[in-house]
Amino acid sequence: MLHYAVVFFVIALIAALFGFSGIAAGAAGIAKILFVVFLVMAIASFVVNLLRGR
Template sequence: MLHYAVVFFVIALIAAVFGFGGIAAGAAEIAKVLFVVFLVMAVASFVINLVKGR
């Protein structure tokens, strides 16, 4: 998940450099959403592992 967020971030940067504002904004938004999903899943995984460990 984090890999895809980084890929879309790089696509957004490249699109912004070449002047494709709409594509850059879309790719940046997708990257933000994927990063948030990654964070939620990572926190949930840590909490579940803490609860199971006891």
């Protein structure tokens, strides 16, 4: 998940560099969503791991 977020971030940077602001905004939005999903899944995994250890 984090890998895809980084890929879309790089696509957004390259698109912004070449002046494609619409594509850059879309790719940056997708990267933000993927990063938030990654954080939620990482935190959920951490909490489940803590609870299972007891």
